[in-house]
Amino acid sequence: MQPRNMSMSGVVDLAAVKAAQEAKTKAEQARAEAVRQGGGGAVSPADLVIDVDEAGFESDVLQRSAEVPVVIDFWAEWCEPCKQLSPVLERLAVEYNGRFLLAKIDVDANQMLMQQFGIQGIPAVFAVVAGQALPLFQGAAGEAQIRQTLDQLVQVAEERFGLTGLTVDPDAAPEGGGAVPEVEEPVGPYDALLEAAVQALDAGDLGGAIQAYRNVLTDDPGNPEAQLGLAQAELLHRVQGLDPQQVRANAAGNPKDVEAQITAADLDLVGGHVEDAFGRLIETVGRTAGDDRDAVRVRLLELFEVVGADDPRVVAARRALARALF
Numbered sequence: 001m002q003p004r005n006m007s008m009s010g011v012v013d014l015a016a017v018k019a020a021q022e023a024k025t026k027a028e029q030a031r032a033e034a035v036r037q038g039g040g041g042a043v044s045p046a047d048l049v050i051d052v053d054e055a056g057f058e059s060d061v062l063q064r065s066a067e068v069p070v071v072i073d074f075w076a077e078w079c080e081p082c083k084q085l086s087p088v089l090e091r092l093a094v095e096y097n098g099r100f101l102l103a104k105i106d107v108d109a110n111q112m113l114m115q116q117f118g119i120q121g122i123p124a125v126f127a128v129v130a131g132q133a134l135p136l137f138q139g140a141a142g143e144a145q146i147r148q149t150l151d152q153l154v155q156v157a158e159e160r161f162g163l164t165g166l167t168v169d170p171d172a173a174p175e176g177g178g179a180v181p182e183v184e185e186p187v188g189p190y191d192a193l194l195e196a197a198v199q200a201l202d203a204g205d206l207g208g209a210i211q212a213y214r215n216v217l218t219d220d221p222g223n224p225e226a227q228l229g230l231a232q233a234e235l236l237h238r239v240q241g242l243d244p245q246q247v248r249a250n251a252a253g254n255p256k257d258v259e260a261q262i263t264a265a266d267l268d269l270v271g272g273h274v275e276d277a278f279g280r281l282i283e284t285v286g287r288t289a290g291d292d293r294d295a296v297r298v299r300l301l302e303l304f305e306v307v308g309a310d311d312p313r314v315v316a317a318r319r320a321l322a323r324a325l326f
Contacts (some may be wrong), residue, residue: 048101074125098165194216244271
C-alpha cells in the first residue's frame with residue numbers, strides 16, 4: 001500500500017493522495033521553520049513516547065512527522081494483546097534513540113481517529129512520515145518482525161524524505177516533567193531451555209524445538225539465540241513432507257497464487273537458494289495488495305531472521321523490499 005497524504009481540519013483525510021516529492025518539500029519547509037523559531041533541540045528519552053488525542057493529533061503527529069517518523073500505537077485498556085505489544089514498542093522507541101517517535105492513541109477515547117484510519121481491530125500500528133500515513137501491522141507481532149518493520153520505516157524516511165530523527169540528550173528534562181522510561185534488561189539466562197531446543201532439533205523433534213524456543217521468548221522476547229532458533233525450526237517444520245517438484249510446479253504455474261510462492265520460497269531457502277527465495281517474495285509483494293501483500297511481507301521478514309540481519313543478501317533484499325512497499 002502506498003503512503004497516503006494526511007491533513008487535519010476536524011477529521012483526518014486519508015483519501016487525499018499526494019506525490020512523495022511534495023511531501024518531502026513540505027517536510028523540509030516545516031523543519032526550516034522549526035529551526036527559525038528556535039525548535040529542533042535535543043529531547044529527553046521520556047519524550048520519545050507520547051500520548052495523543054484527537055485535539056492534539058495535528059500538532060503531535062502530523063507536524064512532528066516533518067521532523068521524525070511517527071509510529072502510532074492504537075490500543076485500549078481492555079485489549080490483552082495491546083498489553084504485550086505496547087511495552088515492546090515503548091522500549092524500542094527508547095532503544096532507537098530518536099529515529100522514530102511513538103504516539104499512543106487510546107481508541108476508546110478517540111473513536112474518530114480509529115474510524116478515520118479504518119481500523120477493524122487492535123492492536124494496530126501505523127506510521128506517519130512527512131504527513132503521509134501508512135499501515136505497519138495489525139495484531140500481535142514478534143519483536144524480530146517489529147524491528148525489521150521499524151528498520152525499513154527509518155530507512156525510507158531518511159532516503160526519501162531526509163528525516164534523520166530527533167537528537168536525544170539522556171540528561172535533558174522531559175517536556176512533561178515525567179521520569180525517563182527505563183529499558184528492561186533480559187530476564188535470562190535460559191541455557192537449559194536453549195539446550196533442550198537444540199537436542200530436540202538433533203532428534204528431529206521440530207515441534208519440541210519450536211515449543212522450547214517459544215518458552216524462552218515468552219519471558220525474554222529479545223533473546224537473539226531463541227529468535228534465530230525458532231525461525232529456523234519453524235522453517236524446517238513448514239517444509240517437512242513437502243514434494244519439492246510439486247511445490248515448484250505449483251509456483252511456476254500460478255504466479256499470482258500467494259501461498260504457492262511463499263511455500264516455494266521456503267523450499268528455495270532450505271535448499272540454499274537465498275537470493276531466489278528473497279527475489280520470489282519481493283516480486284510477489286510488488287504485485288499484491290492488502291492481506292496477501294502483508295502475508296508475503298511477514299514471511300520474508302521471517303526468512304531474513306533465518307539468514308541473519310547482517311548478511312549482505314538480507315541487507316540488499318531489505319532495500320528492495322522497502323522500494324516495493326513504499
